[in-house]
Amino acid sequence: MQLYFLGTSAGVPTRTRNVPAMLLNLQHPTRAGLWLFDCGEGTQQQMLATPFNPGRLERIFISHLHGDHLFGLPGLLCSRSMAGSPLPLTLYGPKGLREFTETALRLSGSWTDYPLEIIEIGPGKILDDGLRTVTAYPLAHPLECYGYRVVEHDKPGALNAKALKAAGVPPGPLFQQLKAGKTVTLDDGRQINGADFLAPATPGRSVALFGDTAPCAAALALAQGVDVMVHEATLEAAMEEKANGRGHSTSRQAAQLAREAGVGRLIITHLSSRYDEQGCQRLLDECRKIFPSSELADDFAVFCV
Structure with missing residues (x-):
């Protein structure tokens, strides 16, 4: 699997970072195998700088309905239709996603020429496509918000x-x-x-993809033992009270969770627009003091899982 970051800012875009969106390329040889997590304004424009186009999207997962995670969705859906893509697309997200999507399409006189399914989710397993499972975990944010744990099925061992x-x-x-x-x-x-x-099975790869959240009980279960954890680090450690009061986490809190959950790697994203390049590096340094295997996501960065 590969993670392509399309937007890594928090709340508003900056000159170098767009608002949140991330592609998960499943690298499956016979399926479209391209999933999108969140869809901030301008996501379809960001995709133009990648090897992919919206027609390849199979599923879109929305963490919550704040605009910086959602306002790019209507435009992407319409562009996908105008491009002539016939492939079905499924949307997943909290209650209200259906109303938002259908209202935006109706009021703008738009439609989709491909099958579009909208699934409003709750906590628990939301998908098993025969190759992997996706489980949603409720997070601590002013709006209903979810993180997604994606786990590949174990691969059978070689036959002797x-x-x-x-x-x-x-x-x-x-x-x-x-x-x-x-x-x-x-x-x-x-x-x-x-x-x-049979030789022992090969464990499937796993990723934990967090939406916006303050520290919460469900976070540990979401991240436990995954190969890669993608977590917000909206503010620096000294601003913990402000971050938590708005339903966000600091760099230090993200790193503490990564250490406690025993993850393989931590990738931080959703960085406040107050930080320039040097400021973002300070956030990463704060993480690495606690969890050395921490990395910083920039727009268009690619990470292998």
């Missing part, structure tokens, strides 16, 4: 074909059943359990 041949199992269709962990019966009556001939 040499051992099977030594056991008298002929290559062919039986191997496919055994690779799936099934038990097969041979012509001589013996039963062979595929699980006995």
Whole structure:
């Protein structure tokens, strides 16, 4: 998987950072496999600087309905339609997402020529596409807000074909059943359990993608043990009271969560427009003092998971 950051500012854009949006490229060989998380104003313009276009989007996940995370959605939906994309698109987000989307399209005389499904979510598993699951966790913010945990299914271990041949199992269709962990019966009556001939499964990759939030109980469950955690660091550590009072977190609080949850890497984003390049580097430095495997997201930065 790859993370493409389209917007990394908080609240308002700056000269170098647009408002929040992030692509998750699932790198699946046969599916569109492109998901968007949040869609601030100008997101479709930001996509022009990437290898992707809105027609490849399969799913869009909205964390909450504040404008900096949402106001780019109507334009992107319409442009996708005018470009002639026939592929279905599914939107996920809190209650009110349907009303916002349908009202914006209706009042502007717009429509979509592709199948559009809108799913208003609550806490819990919201998707299992056979390859991965997505679970929504409620966060601490003035509006209903969610973070999303994306976890790939474990990949089955390799089949020990040499051992099977030594056991008298002929290559062919039986191997496919055994690779799936099934038990097969041979012509001589013996039963062979595929699980006995499989190497240990490879754990699927996992990411925790936070919406806006002050520290909260659900955050630890959302982030626990993931390979990559993407978390806001709106303000510096000295401004903790102000950040938390508005439903946000500081750099230090993001790093403390990463350490407590045992994540592999922390990527900070959603940085206040008060910080220039040097200020953003200070936020990163504050994180690294607590959690060394911290990285700073800039617009158009790409991270592999």
